[in-house]
Amino acid sequence: MSDTITLVNPATGRAFREIPRAGLAEVDAAIAGAVAAQRTWAALAPVARADALRSFARVVEAHVDELAALEVENSGHPIGSARWEASHVAQVLNYYAAAPERLIGQQIPVAGGLDVTFHEPYGVVGIIVPWNFPMTIASWGFAPALAAGNAVVLKPAELTPLTAVRLGELALEAGLPDGLFQVVTGSGSVVGQRFVSHPDVRKVVFTGSTEVGTDVAAGCARMLKPVTLELGGKSANIVFADADLERAAASAPGSVFDNAGQDCCARSRLLVERSVYDRFLELLEPAVQAWRVGDPASPDTDMGPLISASHRDTVAGFLDGADVAFRGAAPTGDGFWFAPTVVLASPGDRLAQDEVFGPVVAVLPFDDEADAIRLANDTIYGLAGSLWTENLGRAVRVARGVKSGVLSVNSHSSVRYATPFGGMKASGLGRELGPDAAEHFTETKNVFFATD
Ligand code: TAP
Numbered sequence: 187m188s189d190t191i192t193l194v195n196p197a198t199g200r201a202f203r204e205i206p207r208a209g210l211a212e213v214d215a216a217i218a219g220a221v222a223a224q225r226t227w228a229a230l231a232p233v234a235r236a237d238a239l240r241s242f243a244r245v246v247e248a249h250v251d252e253l254a255a256l257e258v259e260n261s262g263h264p265i266g267s268a269r270w271e272a273s274h275v276a277q278v279l280n281y282y283a284a285a286p287e288r289l290i291g292q293q294i295p296v297a298g299g300l301d302v303t304f305h306e307p308y309g310v311v312g313i314i315v316p317w318n319f320p321m322t323i324a325s326w327g328f329a330p331a332l333a334a335g336n337a338v339v340l341k342p343a344e345l346t347p348l349t350a351v352r353l354g355e356l357a358l359e360a361g362l363p364d365g366l367f368q369v370v371t372g373s374g375s376v377v378g379q380r381f382v383s384h385p386d387v388r389k390v391v392f393t394g395s396t397e398v399g400t401d402v403a404a405g406c407a408r409m410l411k412p413v414t415l416e417l418g419g420k421s422a423n424i425v426f427a428d429a430d431l432e433r434a435a436a437s438a439p440g441s442v443f444d445n446a447g448q449d450c451c452a453r454s455r456l457l458v459e460r461s462v463y464d465r466f467l468e469l470l471e472p473a474v475q476a477w478r479v480g481d482p483a484s485p486d487t488d489m490g491p492l493i494s495a496s497h498r499d500t501v502a503g504f505l506d507g508a509d510v511a512f513r514g515a516a517p518t519g520d521g522f523w524f525a526p527t528v529v530l531a532s533p534g535d536r537l538a539q540d541e542v543f544g545p546v547v548a549v550l551p552f553d554d555e556a557d558a559i560r561l562a563n564d565t566i567y568g569l570a571g572s573l574w575t576e577n578l579g580r581a582v583r584v585a586r587g588v589k590s591g592v593l594s595v596n597s598h599s600s601v602r603y604a605t606p607f608g609g610m611k612a613s614g615l616g617r618e619l620g621p622d623a624a625e626h627f628t629e630t631k632n633v634f635f636a637t638d
Contacts, residue, residue, distance in 0.1 A: 191344050191371065196262035196491040197482050199520045205347055208372035213380040216339050216368045220310045221386050223365030224337035228307050232286040238362055239286075239333060243279035245360040246272065246353070253321060253349050258482045260348040261320060262490035262522075263445065265483055275325040275353065278603045278619075285333035285624035299636040305628035307335030308388035308412075312381025314374070314402070315350070316394040317343035317493055318448040318543075323416070324350050326607070326618040327391040328367060334627035339387065340369045341378050343394075345493055347371045374398065382406055389413070389627065393450075396566075396612050403615065414616035414626070416450065416608060418541040419569030421590065422562040423453035423598070426555075427462045429574035430596070435469035438547070439477045439488075439514075441572060441598040443526045446489050447501075447545040450613070451570035451592065451600040454542060455531075457561050460551040467549065470528065471512050477526050479516040491522040492544060498522045501544030505529070508537055511549065539565055555580060559587040568610030570600045591617070 190204040208216075227235065246253070253275070254268035263271065291303035313327035320342055328338045342350035347369070354369035370377050381387045382405035392402045393416040406413040423441055425434045441453040458466045482490035492498045501524055514526035524545055531538045531548035538548050552558045562571060562584075570592045573584050581595045591609045592600050601607055606620035616626065 191347070193260060193345070193348070194494070195259050196493050197521045199495070199522065202259065203348070205351070205371050207344075208370050208377055210376060210380060213339075213370055213372070213377050214384070216370050217310060217380075217384050217386050219365035220337035220339050220368060223363050224307070224309055224335070227332075227337060227363060227366050228335040232289075235286040235333065235335065236283050238360070239279050239283035239329070242357055242360040242362060243276045243283060245356045246279060247276040249352070249356060250276070253352060256348040256352060257321065258490075261317065261346045261493065262482050264487040264490050266485055266487075267445065268482075271319065271322045272349075274322050274603070278322075278325040278329045281603050282329040282333040282624055285330065286335070289334060289624060289628065291630075296634065298638045299634055301632065301634045304631045304633065305334065305625060306631045307628055309336060310387050311336045311338050311389045311391065311627060312384075312387040313338060313340045313391045314378045314381060314394065315340070315342055317346040318445060318450070320346040321349040321353060322601075323393050324353065326603075326623075327414075330618075330623035331389075331391075331627045332362075332367060334624045336389075336627050337365065338367050339381065340367070341374070341381065342369065342371060344371070344373060378402070379405070382411070383409065385409070387411070391618075392416070399614075414608075414618065415614045416618065417569075417612060417614045418543075418567055419450045419452065419609065419613050420455060420539065420541050420565040420567045421451060421453050421570040421572075422455045422457050422588070423571070424457045424552075424558050424562055424573040424584065424588075425459065425462070425466060426558070426573070426575040426577070426580065427459040428576050428580075430576065431462060431466055431469055433596075434574040435466060436473050437598060438470055439473050439526065442547045443477055443489050443514075443545045446492050446524065448493060448497075448543050450609075452543075453570070453572055453598065454547055455538060455562075455565075456547050456549045457552050457558055458549060459558070460553055463551045467511060467528075474512060474514045474526055474528060477514050479514060479523065479525065481517075489526070489545065492524050493522065495522055497543070498524055501542055501546065504537055504540075504542050504544070504546055533561060533564055541567070555584065559584060562588045562590075566612040569613035570594075570609075572598050
C-alpha cells in the first residue's frame with residue numbers, strides 16, 4: 187500500500203493533492219498523545235473547557251469560506267451547501283460549548299449519607315467518518331466528546347480528508363491543547379480498525395455503511411467498548427391525497443437529490459397515495475427538470491457530481507432493467523456526473539429495498555394509511571422519513587407508526603444540532619446531536635459519602 191493517498195476532484199476527475207497515509211505506528215502515537223492531553227483537559231475548570239470550545243467555534247466561523255472551498259474541490263459539494271456545512275460545524279461547537287458547565291449529576295436520597303453521581307469522560311474517543319458529509323458528521327462526534335472532557339482521534343474517509351485535516355489545524359490555532367483533537371488520515375482497515383482494537387480508545391463513533399458498521403460493532407463488543415453507529419437508510423417520503431401536492435412535489439427533488447443523493451437521510455422512496463399518483467408525477471417532472479446539476483463552485487448549482495468513478499458505476503448499475511419515468515439533466519464529459527432519475531418500482535424491487543446513495547428515487551403507489559405505514563417499514567432500514575398530509579390525526583398516527591429515528595411532517599427536516607439524530611433497525615445504534623449528546627460521551631460514577 188502506498189504511503190500517500192491521491193485526492194481526486196470529482197467535478198473534473200483530476201488528481202490534485204497527495205496526503206499522508208498513516209501506518210499503525212502513527213495511529214498508536216496519536217492515541218498516546220491523546221491519552222496524555224485528555225488528563226489535563228478533563229482536569230480544567232468546566233468554564234475553561236467551555237471557553238476553549240467557544241474559541242474553536244469562532245476560529246471555524248472565521249474560516250467558513252476556506253473550509254467550504256476545500257469541500258467543493260475535494261467532495262464536489264455545491265458552494266452554497268459547503269458554506270452551510272462549515273457554519274454548521276461552528277454552530278455545533280458553540281452549542282456543545284455550553285455542556286461542560288451543564289453536565290449535572292444527581293443527588294439521590296439514601297440512608298446514612300449523601301449519594302451523588304458524576305458524569306466521567308471515557309478518555310479517548312475514536313471517530314470514523316464517511317466521505318458524504320466530511321466535516322458536519324465529524325463535528326457531531328468531536329464537539330460533544332470534547333465538551334464532556336474526552337480527547338478525540340478522528341479518521342476521515344480516504345476520499346475526503348481535507349476539511350477534517352484543516353479543522354485539526356484550526357483547533358490548535360484556537361488554543362486547544364496539543365494532542366487533544368487529532369486527525370489521522372489513512373485507510374479504514376488500518377486506522378479505523380486500530381481505534382476498535384486499541385485498549386486506550388474507550389469509545390468509538392462510526393458513520394458509514396451498515397456492512398462495515400456491523401464489523402466495527404463486533405470488534406468493539408470483543409473489547410467491551412461502547413459504540414455509536416450511524417449507518418445506511420432507505421427513507422420514505424409519504425404523500426397522502428389530502429396533502430398540499432404542489433408543495434410536496436416542489437420539495438421532493440431536494441429531499442433525495444441533495445448532495446447527489448449521497449445522504450443517509452435521502453428520501454429515496456416516494457410513496458404516493460394511488461388516487462393522486464398520476465397527478466403527483468405530473469407535478470414532480472418539472473421540479474426534477476428544474477434541479478440544476480453542474481459546477482459545484484457556482485452559487486446557482488443545486489447538485490454536483492458523485493464522489494468517484496467507481497461509485498458512479500455502482501449507482502448506474504441500479505438502473506439496469508429499471509422502469510425509468512423521467513430524468514433531469516447533468517453535464518457530460520470529465521467528472522463523475524449522474525442525472526437525477528425517477529423510477530417506477532414495486533415493493534420487492536432492489537430499487538425499493540437497497541440504498542443507492544445516488545440521485546435515484548423509486549416511486550411506489552399505496553392504497554391507504556395502513557398500507558403507507560406497512561410499505562414505509564418494508565426495508566431493513568429506519569433512519570429518516572417525511573410525510574405530507576393536512577390531517578393532523580393522520581400525521582400523528584403515521585409518525586408514530588413509521589419505524590425511523592428522524593421524521594418530518596410537511597417538510598424534509600432531518601438535521602438540527604439541537605435535536606437528536608440517529609437510526610432504528612439496520613440504520614444504527616445510539617443517537618447523536620441534541621441536548622443529551624455530551625452525556626453519551628460519559629460514564630456515570632456513583633459515590634456514597636457516609637455521614638453516620
Ligand atoms: P464505509 O465504507 O462504511 O466507510 C466509512 C468509514 O469507515 C470510512 O472512513 C472508511 O475508511 C472506514 N472504514 C472502512 N473499513 C473499515 C474497517 N474495516 N474498520 C474501521 N473503519 C473502516 O462507508 P462509505 O462508503 O464511506 O459511506 C457510504 C455509506 O455510509 C452509505 O451506506 C451511507 O448510508 C452510510 N452513511 C450513513 C450516514 C448516517 S448519518 N447514518 C452518514 C453517511 C453515510 P476508508 O476511507 O479508508 O474507506
